Amino acid sequence: PRSPTFLTSQLTDLTMNLSLKITRPGSLAARRRQSANVSTNAVKEVFMPALSSTMTEGKIVSWLKAPGDKVTKGEALVVVESDKADMDVESFNDGILGSIVTQEGEMANVGAAIAFIAETDADLAAAQAKGSGGAAPAPAAPAAEAAPPAEAAAPAPAAAPAAAPAPAPAPTPAPAPAAPAAPVPQKRADGRVVATPYAKKLAQQLGVNLETIAGSGPAGRITAADVENAGKGAAPAASAPAAPAAAAAAAPAPAAPAALAPTATTVSDLAGTTVPFTSLQQAVSRNMIESLAVPEFRVSMTISTDKLDALYRKLKPKGVTMTALLAKACGNALEGHPLLYASCTPDGSGITYNENINIAMAVAMPDGGLITPVLKDANVTDIYSMSKDWADLVKRARAKQLAPAEFTTGNFTISNLGMFGVNSFDAILPPGTAAILAVGGSQPVVSVDANGRMGVEKQMIVNLTADHRIVYGAHAAEFLQSLKQAIEHPDQLVF
Numbered sequence: 001p002r003s004p005t006f007l008t009s010q011l012t013d014l015t016m017n018l019s020l021k022i023t024r025p026g027s028l029a030a031r032r033r034q035s036a037n038v039s040t041n042a043v044k045e046v047f048m049p050a051l052s053s054t055m056t057e058g059k060i061v062s063w064l065k066a067p068g069d070k071v072t073k074g075e076a077l078v079v080v081e082s083d084k085a086d087m088d089v090e091s092f093n094d095g096i097l098g099s100i101v102t103q104e105g106e107m108a109n110v111g112a113a114i115a116f117i118a119e120t121d122a123d124l125a126a127a128q129a130k131g132s133g134g135a136a137p138a139p140a141a142p143a144a145e146a147a148p149p150a151e152a153a154a155p156a157p158a159a160a161p162a163a164a165p166a167p168a169p170a171p172t173p174a175p176a177p178a179a180p181a182a183p184v185p186q187k188r189a190d191g192r193v194v195a196t197p198y199a200k201k202l203a204q205q206l207g208v209n210l211e212t213i214a215g216s217g218p219a220g221r222i223t224a225a226d227v228e229n230a231g232k233g234a235a236p237a238a239s240a241p242a243a244p245a246a247a248a249a250a251a252p253a254p255a256a257p258a259a260l261a262p263t264a265t266t267v268s269d270l271a272g273t274t275v276p277f278t279s280l281q282q283a284v285s286r287n288m289i290e291s292l293a294v295p296e297f298r299v300s301m302t303i304s305t306d307k308l309d310a311l312y313r314k315l316k317p318k319g320v321t322m323t324a325l326l327a328k329a330c331g332n333a334l335e336g337h338p339l340l341y342a343s344c345t346p347d348g349s350g351i352t353y354n355e356n357i358n359i360a361m362a363v364a365m366p367d368g369g370l371i372t373p374v375l376k377d378a379n380v381t382d383i384y385s386m387s388k389d390w391a392d393l394v395k396r397a398r399a400k401q402l403a404p405a406e407f408t409t410g411n412f413t414i415s416n417l418g419m420f421g422v423n424s425f426d427a428i429l430p431p432g433t434a435a436i437l438a439v440g441g442s443q444p445v446v447s448v449d450a451n452g453r454m455g456v457e458k459q460m461i462v463n464l465t466a467d468h469r470i471v472y473g474a475h476a477a478e479f480l481q482s483l484k485q486a487i488e489h490p491d492q493l494v495f
Contacts, residue, residue, distance in 0.1 A: 042123040043130055044093045046115040048108040051082035051089075052404045057109045058082050059279055061196050062224040065097045067128075071117055078114070079196050079224070081279055085371075085407070086196050086400040095119045098127020104223070194366070194399055195222035206231040221367075280369035290431045294344075298426055299473065300463040301480040303487050305442040309458060311490045315383070324375070324387040326414060326439060327359040328493045331378025333482040334412060340435045340479050341411040344469045351470050360410025360430070361390070363397050372430070373397050374410040383493055414439060424461040434471050435479075438463040 048058050061079040065071055076088040077097075095117040102114040118127040193210045195203070199222045203210050208230045215222035277285060308329075312322055334341050334357050342353045357379045360372035373393035375386055396402050412434070415427040418441030427438040442458040449455065462483070466476050486492065 042119040043098065043127045044095065044117045044119070045113040046077065046091070046117060048080070048102070048110050048112050048114050049089055050110045051080065051085070051087050052408055055082045055110060055283075057107050057279075059107050060102050060104050060114065061086050061221075062104055062198060063100060063115075064088070064198055064224065067097050067099055068124075069097050071095055071097050076198065079198050081400065085397075085402045085404075087403075088198065091117065093117050093119075096121065096124060096127075098124050099131020101131050104225070193222070194220065195227075196224060196400075199224045199227050202227045278368050280365060280367075280371065284369045287431055288428060291429050294429055294431070295468040296429050296465050297468045297473065297476075298463055298465050299476040299480060300424070300461055301477075301484060302459050302461050303484045304447075305458045305460050305487065308487050308490045309442065311493070315494075318384065319391075320383055320387045321390060323361060323416065324383055324390050325490070325493060326416065327361060327375045327378050327390075328381075328383050328386060329483060329486040329490070330359055330412065330414060330437065331357050331375075331381075332492065333479060333486045335379050336482055337475065337479040339471050339475050340466070342434050342470060343411065343432050344434070344467055348469065354411045357412065358410050360407075360413040362413065362415040362427075363394055366398060371397050371402070371407055372410055372413060373402060373407055374405075376409065382495075413437070418442065418460060424463060426463050427465050429465050429467060433467070435464055435466040435476070437483075438465070 051058065059081040061081045063078050064076050065078075071077060071091045071094065073092060073094050074090050077091040078089050079086055080089050096119075098116045098118040100115045102108040102112075108114050116127040116130045118124045194215065195210055200210065202208075202224050206227060208227050210222055210227075213222050213226050213230050214220065216226055308325065312320070312325060315325075338353050339351070341357055342351050344350075345352055356377050359375045359378040361375065362370050362372050364370050373390075375381070375390060375393075378386065381389075393402070393406060397407070410430075410433070413427070413430055413436040415436060416439040417425055418439055420441070422440050423443060424440045425438050427436045429436050440461045440463075442460045444456050445459050447455060447457050447459070462480065464476050464480060
């Protein structure tokens with residue numbers, strides 16, 4: 001008889017061999033675990049980025065890639081509307097776009113997953129499952145291996161659902177929505193063409209005239225889908241199947257005016273309705289509420305504009321604008337008053353002095369809200385360059401194509417309503433700045449000079465709103481004196 005020690009040793013060997021057989025690398029359980037790990041690690045999330053310091057959520061304007069398309073790291077993937085501008089968002093990974101979570105026109109919080117990218121074709125199922133909110137179907141492959149004979153018939157039923165996508169060619173008359181764009185639909189009420197950055201690029205590639213397209217985006221903005229539909233709608237016109245498509249599109253055609261209706265909305269149309277804020281209006285609302293926490297005070301001064309008006313008439317043929325002249329005057333005046341373009345620290349315990357004088361100018365947006373493009377280094381930039389820069393900034397601001405650095409770096413703001421005939425008004429201080437200047441229109445008034453002689457001159461009223469934590473009354477008054485000097489003796493603005 002064998003000893004107990006020998007039997008124990010044999011039992012141990014048997015247990016170890018059985019354990020190795022169960023967990024060897026080629027086993028079903030091991031492959032399942034390995035497959036699950038690959039599916040998890042090989043699917044990358046695309047997050048909603050923070051495109052500005054005030055952005056908390058963003059809207060998807062248009063996807064530049066469709067599910068199944070290959071994606072390269074650094075390639076533009078989606079156009080996102082932030083609280084200030086539309087911007088292309090690049091991919092941080094190579095792979096295949098597996099699924100889109102946030103569709104065009106939908107909102108997502110900053111940091112939320114808006115899509116999933118698969119590293120390889122083998123990971124597409126996992127990416128699609130994540131996009132639909134399900135778990136990665138890792139066990140699918142092992143299941144087929146576990147019972148090959150039983151599963152052999154399974155692909156046949158799978159083919160039946162595969163036939164379901166076959167009717168997809170029926171919806172291919174999707175180009176039919178291009179019909180509203182093809183018949184040269186109604187243009188925006190202001191006559192401008194507003195399109196996303198990618199839509200403009202795509203229009204150049206396809207040779208599509210943006211002026212002939214009705215935008216389906218907010219306030220008639222043209223999206224990439226509109227351009228693609230217009231491009232597809234022109235090509236099939238020569239083919240026979242285009243006739244039924246045109247007939248089918250006849251009914252949706254009246255929808256085109258509806259898409260542009262907001263641009264021609266009347267007061268009666270708005271009665272009893274509630275219209276949600278745009279992203280830009282939401283940002284303005286948050287900033288206005290935040291500004292209520294700042295102790296503000298206001299100082300006003302009357303300034304003669306005869307010489308400034310004469311200089312403007314002289315320089316206008318050379319492309320110089322009144323906006324640039326006012327920004328230049330403020331830039332020169334601010335050089336001697338660093339507190340006016342400083343800021344209070346977030347905790348309210350100190351003052352941060354800025355190195356550059358960057359003038360932000362308020363611009364009203366056609367679809368609501370306002371944005372403040374920035375003229376950088378206003379004290380050292382010549383008036384001709386400033387005028388040229390300003391024209392470019394306004395054009396791109398209204399098309400929502402400004403980069404964050406072009407509207408977030410201002411440290412002194414000007415709001416001008418003089419062109420509307422406004423004599424005087426107060427402006428609300430933007431958070432994070434020390435002062436904002438409200439400029440009224442020039443008006444002819446009867447005045448008396450130092451010698452007691454009466455005459456008529458044009459004058460304007462400027463109102464300064466300042467943060468009383470760092471700017472006091474004397475500081476504001478001294479700055480306005482410097483500004484008055486710069487405007488009433490404007491020859492220095494040309495140099």
